[in-house]
Amino acid sequence: MSLKHRTPVDWLPRIVVAPSFIISLLFIYGLMAWNGYLSMSASRILPNYEFVGLQQYAALLESDRFRVAMTNMGIFGVLFIGGAMVIGVLLAILLDQKVRAEGVLRTVYLYPMAVSMIVTGTAWKWMLNPGLGLEHLMRQWGFESFTFDWLVRGETAIYCIVIAGVWQSAGFVMALFLAGLRGIDESIIKAAQVDGASLPRIYWSIILPSLRPVFFSTLMVVAHLAIKSFDLVMALTAGGPGYATDLPATFMYATAFTRGQIGVGAASATVMLATVAAIVVPYLYSELRTKR
């Protein structure tokens, strides 16, 4: 298309979106690259742009705390994602059975998403408190020897974070799946019923398989939530006891901002980015491909 035939109107849309596009892209990719450079610099308390190659990454790998954080990421990730998905799908299927109080129940299951993770963390911290929380409650009810000190013990604190996290996010999975279930063509289900299939069979063989796209996109979002979990950990355990419940997100914050090791912090951020990208980019790519 020859340039002289372009009218002013053709340029206006570009000019209008240019500022926010440029800023967003700089924000995302520019800063990402900068962070990458910081991770390969000799920065400690203040940025120092001397290039040191992969020294910070080596420090990262040697850090016991980081290894704990990554292991926790794995445990937490699997349990959180698994728990949220299973409970969410279960609730969605149950609610799909033409339950009368569906609206109310949906509101109840989903309200945790409306609340900050700090609030969630604060509440659960109180509830799982050994002295005054669940343990105390059980003892008052007569179970004298009941102990629930998971929150304060290094090996089990991470499970408390899982419980609080699943509590917050299961409703979200349920909402997405319910929307997906509602989008299924009724006539397919009726055809299966006429063919004599039982309800569980229909769910297992027909409905759930056709929800694969919803399943994957939900999985994407929940996984992404898991990797970003910072607020919840800070409120519930602040990474403790010690650094037993550290996750890469809290590790990054601590090293970069409280312990004055910017280079290592940047390196850990890059590792987080790589993990997210490894999951999200193929997914986004295949989604946009099929849209064409």
Place this chain on the structure above:
Amino acid sequence: MGALSIQGIHKTFNQTTHILKGIDLEIDAGEFLILVGPSGCGKSTLLNMIAGLDHPTSGNILIGDRDVTHLPSKDRDIAMVFQSYALYPNMSVAQNIAFGLEIRKVPKAEREAAVQRVAAMLQIGHLLERKPGQLSGGQRQRVAMGRALARDPKLFLFDEPLSNLDAKLRVEMRAEIKQLHQRTKTTTVYVTHDQVEAMTLGDRIAVMKDGLVQQFGTPAEIYTRPANRFVAEFIGSPAMNMVDVQCNAQGVCAHGIDLHLADTQRAAAAKHSANDLVYGLRPEAISFSDQGMPGQLSMIEPTGPETYATVDTAVGKLTARVPGVLHARVGETVHLQWSADQAHLFDRTSGVRVG
């Protein structure tokens, strides 16, 4: 100088898809031009260019004596009715009709006068305060036309406006559009894929295929002297019967049977270089009689006023169109007759008309 002049329009997308391959058309003021053709022929693309919603890769468009090729839509003094009507859902009917005038800063009194004038013409006065969502298909169609009429433009464009209506409504609205045109005498370009609409509404028809105009003429010309095989088969329903024939000394023949030719046709066929031709016959030209080509009746389709009959003959399946009811049964042997000057001859490879 005509009211609309399209000169050498080409359009290519992405350097590979050649949608319009050179369109030249000219119509006079007050004429109703139809652009008709199968999907993908380029008629909607051409309409968009006349409207200014798209730009040609090369060529010119003139409205009156103004070259509007590079003018934006709003400066071309045209109005358009879209297939989906495109009424603004958040505005009332009156606001929809007046919107174009409002943008052009026409004073309020004049705007209201225009709305009333248009509403009277289209009998939608009682709908002025409603929103498009509350109207039926036919009503929306009228409002869309009203919006176009209110601007009193030099050129009306219609993009398949009747496609979304059911059959009965389509016939009614077709008549209304024709009446409106007779009253306002505005130059109109109308795109459709329906050949009945093309024949009934148009002063002149441009039959398009694969980005080229196959024939440009009055409905009568297009129907009685189609320029090529495509036009012959596209216009007219049931489609023209086509028989592959060979030229010989006396005229033409197919499968060993001599087919009648008029003198003019014989001369034209003799002058023509190729010997492989196609013999075309419109169904209404064929009648049943006691003598003529024998064949077996294979299908009868009564439509009420007429009957379409398919007959298996030695030269192939022929469809005849006879008035009234046919008193014969499937499987019977019948004889078909037609007059030679009703036949059309086309070149078999190029499809071009021979005689």
Place this chain on the structure above:
Amino acid sequence: MNRLNLHRLLLWGILLLFALWFLAPLYVMVVTSLKDADQVRSGNLLSLPTAPTLSSWSKAWSTACTGVECNGLQPFFWNSVLMVVPAVLVSTLLGSINGYVLSKWKFRGSETLFAFMLFGVFMPMQVVLLPMSQVLGWLGIASSVWGLMAVHIVAGIPSTTLFFRNYYVGLPDELIKAAQLDGASFWQIFWRIVMPLSTPILVVTLIWQFTNIWNDFLYGVVFSGADSKPITVGLNNLANTSSSVKEYNVDMAAALIAALPTLFVYVVAGKYFVRGLTAGAVKG
């Protein structure tokens, strides 16, 4: 018939059990916040207050200690309000304009640019924290409400653009063409035709942005200064101060204060909230 009843009973049983589990923390928070210190000690998680009092609420609001200062959550609450309202409005407006252009005025490369921008929705924020602090420092707005606001606006543009673009794609193109023929300009079409038709997605986006920005903690704790910390940071400080005695009732009251705005929005306009969730996540 008996079997059907048993199934229904089981169904309801499970649903109700889960409902109780989801509601429990809310119940505990409310109940605890209405107790005083003695009642907290003598009672248990689920016990109702023997003498309900709002003292912990007023303490949480105005006198609780959040680190060095003891002014309660009040200053943090207003910090959040001051920061959230402009951030939500600006990011939503920019998103709508971007979505309008991306769906109705596509140009070469616009789809690719959009795809790149989409990644911003998924990117872990950790990766921009350090460089962003530098940038804000250079611009002179680090540790201020402006800096925090700017970060939220820029971080919100990918999501808001996604919402509006997906919605506007559903508006018929012929509507825009008709308006062009009527003589309307780019902006006239936006304000007179597209915006009035945007109410559903506007509500969804406003609610989604409000919830996310109000509830955010990470940007709040990194980019705010002493005078501009949002309520999430205030709450976390309050609940984690290592001062003498832990006052759980005050903690719970504080948590409720922090949660009330978004909870209120959720209860009143919940279905739009859900639409935001499903629209953003399910569409790629």
